[in-house]
Amino acid sequence: MGILDGIVAWIAEQVMYGLDLITTSVLGALGCDMAVFLRYFPAAETMYHIFVALGIGLILLNWVWQLFKNYGLGVGIEAEDPIKLSIRSLIFILFAYFSDEIVGIVLKIGGTPYHWIMDSELPPINFADFNSVVVTILGICANGAVALIALILVLLLAWNYVKLLFEAAERYVLLGVLAYTAPVAFAMGASQTTGNIFKSWCRMFGGQVFLLIMDAWCLRLFTSMVGAFISNPLSL
Numbered sequence: 001m002g003i004l005d006g007i008v009a010w011i012a013e014q015v016m017y018g019l020d021l022i023t024t025s026v027l028g029a030l031g032c033d034m035a036v037f038l039r040y041f042p043a044a045e046t047m048y049h050i051f052v053a054l055g056i057g058l059i060l061l062n063w064v065w066q067l068f069k070n071y072g073l074g075v076g077i078e079a080e081d082p083i084k085l086s087i088r089s090l091i092f093i094l095f096a097y098f099s100d101e102i103v104g105i106v107l108k109i110g111g112t113p114y115h116w117i118m119d120s121e122l123p124p125i126n127f128a129d130f131n132s133v134v135v136t137i138l139g140i141c142a143n144g145a146v147a148l149i150a151l152i153l154v155l156l157l158a159w160n161y162v163k164l165l166f167e168a169a170e171r172y173v174l175l176g177v178l179a180y181t182a183p184v185a186f187a188m189g190a191s192q193t194t195g196n197i198f199k200s201w202c203r204m205f206g207g208q209v210f211l212l213i214m215d216a217w218c219l220r221l222f223t224s225m226v227g228a229f230i231s232n233p234l235s236l
Helices: 003-029 035-040 043-075 082-097 099-119 127-141 146-180 182-190 195-231
Strands: none
Touching (some): 003 146, 035 146, 043 082, 043 099, 043 146, 043 182, 082 099, 099 182, 099 195, 146 182
């Protein structure tokens, strides 16, 4: 192997070592548990009480406003039924006050299949070995630029894998933002006029949990493919 081949092989090996390090760090932080989110964003827990007060205040303000609008029914002003409005407002005040527990239940339910996926047994994997396997296989079929071809393949795989990792990390951060601003979202459900906002938040929150689970599934598929490829490359 020439000097150029040695340099290219070394670069590819360092890329795979870096990918292994990123994988260990990101996968260890992801999940439906907000402990890591609070570790990096500790102010979210403190400011959560502000959102609770804001959410309850919005519910009370809407409650008074809707009751006041009932006085204008005679001149064509639309208003909600005061009894239904009062019951709905009281229910959503409780939802806003206990939103952390409600969100925690949802995250625990969503975290169960996530941990099933992450704890499933896979073939032993070391990303640093993947480059050597690629070089070996290409060496059977080609000469000269084998290391360069292997480097290109490794870089393409590493780039797409890192994008998927950071997409999952972005979803985790967004999930944390939705979890700690939940009291305001619950406040939107206290009125029929703003009920669609609350429904949209529920769809977004549930969708982020599901997409985070799917990201973990895709990451595990990739790592299982690499593990199987390393353990028995000639069979693939």
